[in-house]
Structure formats: structure tokens, C-alpha cells
Amino acid sequence: MEKPMKNKIPLSQDSRLEALLLQRGEDIGTVGLRDLNRYYALLNHHLLELCLTSNEANLICEALKNYRFEEDPDRAIAIWKQIDTAIQQDRLDLKWSVNSTLIGKLKVINHLQAVAIVDAVERYWIEERSDRPHKSSENKLFQTDLIKCCDSAL
Known part of the structure; x- marks a missing residue:
């Protein structure tokens, strides 16, 4: 069809x-x-290299909920600043029980990893707004490849 x-x-x-x-x-x-x-394929590959925990992925999704970038790779690579600001303003580190190593991890990501995170967060929020409210947050994170490596091994 x-x-x-x-x-x-x-x-x-x-x-x-x-x-x-x-x-x-x-x-x-x-x-x-x-x-x-x-x-x-590149986005998926580079996202899986990050090996985020569920709590880290949830924090990132919340911090980047309305984050947008188009073609500026420098804006994408600076997502750690947006996430750090959200942590400071909204205490997301306490909400999601995430320690300060997350920002260190995000400061050293490459451009493709940054774009992969932004893309996955956009897909997460599309799924969140969909007509399928019964899906758990963890399921949505898994579906968008924000969690695969670390959490699936637990």
C-alpha cells in the first residue's frame, strides 16, 4: 500500500x-x-557507543525536550551545556539520581554522537505525545536506542 x-x-x-x-x-x-x-545507521552506531543508563537517558530527554538545532554542528556538540543548565536550574541530577560524571561524559562526545542524542530525544518526545500512553518510559528509551548497552546487560 x-x-x-x-x-x-x-x-x-x-x-x-x-x-x-x-x-x-x-x-x-x-x-x-x-x-x-x-x-x-551512523546515528544508531554512535548512540550505542555512549552506553547511557536509564536514569541518564531520562535526564537527557527531560533536559533536551525543547532543544532544536538544524545544520549547526557546533550547536549540537554543545548539548552538554543545555543539559548542565537544566540540571542546575531544575535539579534533574537529584530527580533522576544521576551523578556529575554524565556532564563529563557529554563534554567529550563527537558531533555524530551529539546529533544522535538530539535525534533520539526528538523521537522519544514524538513517542511520548503519541496515542500510546501505556508504553513505559524505559520502553520508549529502548525503542529510541537511548538505552541498549548498559541497561540491557543489567
């Missing part, structure tokens, strides 16, 4: 993006799909 047309975005609407895709092949739809698959 074909998806409704409203979900299709012509890649040619963005001339800068179209030019970048054309540099990678003639069929921008195929190139775009290939590149998105690569991008999501």
Missing part, C-alpha cells in the same frame, strides 16, 4: 540539498534514500 502523498517531500524543493545530491548521482531520490539509510 502506497503512503499518502502528504508524506512525500520532493528533494528538489531545496536547491542546496538538490545540488549536493546531484554530486552523488543522477537519481536524487535513490541517492537521498541511500544517504538517509547511511545517516540513520
Whole structure:
């Protein structure tokens, strides 16, 4: 069954993006799909490297609930500042029983890890706003790959 047309975005609407895709092949739809698959695989890989606990992931989701960045990698890499501010203002470290090592861990992440966190947090809040309120927070964190490594080993 074909998806409704409203979900299709012509890649040619963005001339800068179209030019970048054309540099990678003639069929921008195929190139775009290939590149998105690569991008999501990279996000998943770099997110799993972080090995967050459930409490750390919950704190991060709460701290970054309304955080947005578009194409500025320096804004993404600075998510630790947003999280640290939320910890200081809202005492999220006490709420989630997370110690100060989280900020140290986040200060040394690379750009892809930062983007992966922001992407996962966005997906977490989309799931939170969905019509499936019966899902536990832990289930949502697992579904978005914010927790896999550490908590699944416990």
C-alpha cells in the first residue's frame, strides 16, 4: 500500500540539498534514500557507543525536550551545556539520581554522537505525545536506542 502523498517531500524543493545530491548521482531520490539509510545507521552506531543508563537517558530527554538545532554542528556538540543548565536550574541530577560524571561524559562526545542524542530525544518526545500512553518510559528509551548497552546487560 502506497503512503499518502502528504508524506512525500520532493528533494528538489531545496536547491542546496538538490545540488549536493546531484554530486552523488543522477537519481536524487535513490541517492537521498541511500544517504538517509547511511545517516540513520551512523546515528544508531554512535548512540550505542555512549552506553547511557536509564536514569541518564531520562535526564537527557527531560533536559533536551525543547532543544532544536538544524545544520549547526557546533550547536549540537554543545548539548552538554543545555543539559548542565537544566540540571542546575531544575535539579534533574537529584530527580533522576544521576551523578556529575554524565556532564563529563557529554563534554567529550563527537558531533555524530551529539546529533544522535538530539535525534533520539526528538523521537522519544514524538513517542511520548503519541496515542500510546501505556508504553513505559524505559520502553520508549529502548525503542529510541537511548538505552541498549548498559541497561540491557543489567
